[in-house]
Structure formats: structure tokens, C-alpha cells
Amino acid sequence: MRYSIIISAMVLLLGPGSASAEVGRQVAPGVREVRLDLPENLTKKIPSGSDGPLFPDEVGSLSMTGDENWLTLMADDFESGFPGDTWTLFYDEEGPYWDDWVCTSGTTPPHSAGCAAGGTGAIGCGEEYPNLLNTFMTAGPFPLGDSYNSAGILECILNQNSETEFDTFFMLISLNGVDGWTGFEYRGVFTNKTIGMDLANVPFLGNILHEPEIWVSFGFRSNASIVEVNGAQIDDVLLAVVKSDPPEDPPVLQISVLKNPGRPRSLQVLVQVANGSGSFPTVIANGLKVTVVKFGEGVYSGIYSAAQSVTGVTISATDTNFEGSGAATTSVGFQ
Numbered sequence: 001m002r003y004s005i006i007i008s009a010m011v012l013l014l015g016p017g018s019a020s021a022e023v024g025r026q027v028a029p030g031v032r033e034v035r036l037d038l039p040e041n042l043t044k045k046i047p048s049g050s051d052g053p054l055f056p057d058e059v060g061s062l063s064m065t066g067d068e069n070w071l072t073l074m075a076d077d078f079e080s081g082f083p084g085d086t087w088t089l090f091y092d093e094e095g096p097y098w099d100d101w102v103c104t105s106g107t108t109p110p111h112s113a114g115c116a117a118g119g120t121g122a123i124g125c126g127e128e129y130p131n132l133l134n135t136f137m138t139a140g141p142f143p144l145g146d147s148y149n150s151a152g153i154l155e156c157i158l159n160q161n162s163e164t165e166f167d168t169f170f171m172l173i174s175l176n177g178v179d180g181w182t183g184f185e186y187r188g189v190f191t192n193k194t195i196g197m198d199l200a201n202v203p204f205l206g207n208i209l210h211e212p213e214i215w216v217s218f219g220f221r222s223n224a225s226i227v228e229v230n231g232a233q234i235d236d237v238l239l240a241v242v243k244s245d246p247p248e249d250p251p252v253l254q255i256s257v258l259k260n261p262g263r264p265r266s267l268q269v270l271v272q273v274a275n276g277s278g279s280f281p282t283v284i285a286n287g288l289k290v291t292v293v294k295f296g297e298g299v300y301s302g303i304y305s306a307a308q309s310v311t312g313v314t315i316s317a318t319d320t321n322f323e324g325s326g327a328a329t330t331s332v333g334f335q
């Protein structure tokens with residue numbers, strides 16, 4: 001019995017020809033952290049529009065209502081056509097896929113997006129989803145932009161009725177739209193439940209508020225036996241960030257250098273940035289870019305290793321915000 005459960009779980013997680021998944025801790029009943037690659041053998045059905053992400057004027061109906069600092073990157077109530085320019089569909093060639101339908105909706109009736117509502121073998125509201133369903137709806141890229149994000153959410157309203165053991169709804173984020181999909185999986189029954197992902201605390205990724213771009217995906221997979229009515233349906237998808245106030249003056253930079261940290265002829269470069277862009281400053285040492293990491297609030301650190309023949313190193317650092325650019329330069333000599 002236990003063996004068959006393990007095999008079934010592997011079928012679910014691996015899917016037909018798909019990459020493996022890493023399942024993390026349980027965060028609520030039926031909800032676990034998950035990281036997976038989308039199956040390579042899925043068909044890319046309808047490409048997203050090439051005009052880039054949407055910036056709807058319409059603010060969604062969820063938790064950010066009334067907060068003027070929220071910037072909506074994407075909102076979809078599935079009342080104006082699907083997949084539109086927003087979504088790209090992935091699915092097994094034999095099976096149905098996500099589509100809008102008239103069924104249980106969130107706060108915007110009558111439409112939601114149902115996991116098996118479109119394509120060959122599509123189901124209607126109240127019908128059972130098929131075995132071996134494997135379909136994702138993906139949107140992006142969405143630029144998180146200028147790094148003045150102080151908070152961010154991906155939310156939707158989930159109605160799910162699936163086999164509790166093996167049939168799974170996914171809410172995922174990727175930093176490149178290709179792999180490293182990470183987020184949460186849901187199994188079982190959820191009724192008009194607002195679910196979300198805090199962009200400052202994404203499973204396996206942590207804080208992604210300052211990433212250049214992100215992609216989002218919602219998916220559903222079923223295994224080879226036992227199905228329920230409807231599967232997963234979502235409504236009122238919202239991707240939004242909170243913008244903090246940008247600085248009112250150009251950046252001010254200061255460089256300090258620690259010689260020989262750990263080994264001879266290496267330099268630890270510390271760059272302190274006030275009124276910064278929020279992104280990493282550009283640091284150049286003797287014409288070569290120095291990779292820096294965040295060392296503290298407004299402080300960035302990088303290592304430059306000088307060749308034996310080098311007698312002096314000139315280091316510059318620059319940063320740019322809305323108000324202009326700032327720079328600093330310093331030189332260090334070796335004996």
C-alpha cells in the first residue's frame with residue numbers, strides 16, 4: 001500500500017515526461033511549498049502578446065483597494081476574454097486546458113478560469129476533470145522595475161475540488177519564465193479562498209521585490225485515477241507592488257577599501273550609497289566590473305583581486321536615480 005502511494009506520488013510529481021519537483025514544508029492544511037520545472041513535452045498553445053506586460057488602469061478588488069501606493073502590474077477577472085494577450089497556455093496534447101467558463105467565480109461573476117474548461121475533452125461546470133490532466137497558464141514578463149518596491153503580492157481567488165492525495169493546483173513564480181518555477185501547491189477542497197504569494201517571501205527564492213522581471217503561472221495536474229467535479233478554478237488574479245517614495249536628490253556615494261582580506265593582493269570594496277536607486281551601484285576597478293552584493297542598508301560589497309604585476313588600482317562607483325547620477329573614485333597602491 002505504502003509502495004503504491006509512493007509510486008503514485010512519483011507519477012504526480014514527475015508527470016508524463018516532465019521534470020521533477022521539490023516539495024517543501026506544509027504551510028496550511030492542503031498547502032505546501034513547491035518548486036518545479038514545467039513539463040518539456042507540453043504544447044505551447046497560444047503565445048502571449050509581444051507588447052509586453054499589461055498595466056491596467058483598473059485596480060483589482062482585493063486587498064490593495066484604496067491604497068494609492070499600490071501599482072497593479074496585472075489584473076484579470078476573466079470577464080473580457082481568455083487568454084487574450086496576457087496568458088500563454090501549456091498543456092498535454094491529448095487533454096484539455098485552462099479556459100474561461102461560467103462557473104463559480106470570485107467577486108466578479110460570471111466568469112472564472114477553469115483548469116479543464118478549454119480544448120479537446122473540455123468539461124463544463126459541474127463535470128469531472130480528466131485523469132492525467134497537465135496544464136498551466138503563464139503570464140509575463142512583469143518588470144518589478146526601479147527597485148522602489150517595498151511590498152508586493154500575487155493573489156487570486158481559488159475554488160478547488162480535487163482528489164486530496166494526488167491532484168494538485170499550483171501557484172508559481174519564475175524569474176526567467178523558463179524554469180525554476182516556485183510557489184505553492186494546493187490539494188483538496190478550497191472554497192472562494194483568497195490565496196496569495198508575498199513577493200518579499202517567495203518559497204525557495206525569498207525576497208524578489210527587486211528582481212528585474214518575473215513570470216507567474218497557475219497550473220493543475222491530476223494523476224491516473226480518481227477525479228472530482230470541476231478541479232481548480234481561479235478568478236480575480238492580481239499582481240501588484242507597493243511603491244515607496246523615490247529620493248529627491250541624486251545619489252551620494254562613498255568608497256572604502258580593505259586591503260588583503262583573506263589573501264594578498266585582494267581588495268574588499270565597500271560602497272556606501274545614499275539616495276540610491278535601490279539597485280546595486282556599478283563598481284569598476286582598473287576597467288573591470290566588480291560584482292557586488294548587498295552588505296547592509298545602502299552598503300554594497302565586492303572583491304577585486306589584483307594581478308602580481310599591478311601596482312595601483314583605481315576604483316569608481318556610480319549609481320543613478322530619478323534625480324540624476326552620483327559617483328565616487330578612489331585609488332589603492334600595492335608595494
Ligand SMILES: [Ca+2]
Binds near residue numbers: 079105106109111
Ligand atoms: Ca470573474
Ligand SMILES: [Ca+2]
Binds near residue numbers: 167222223224225226
Ligand atoms: Ca486523481
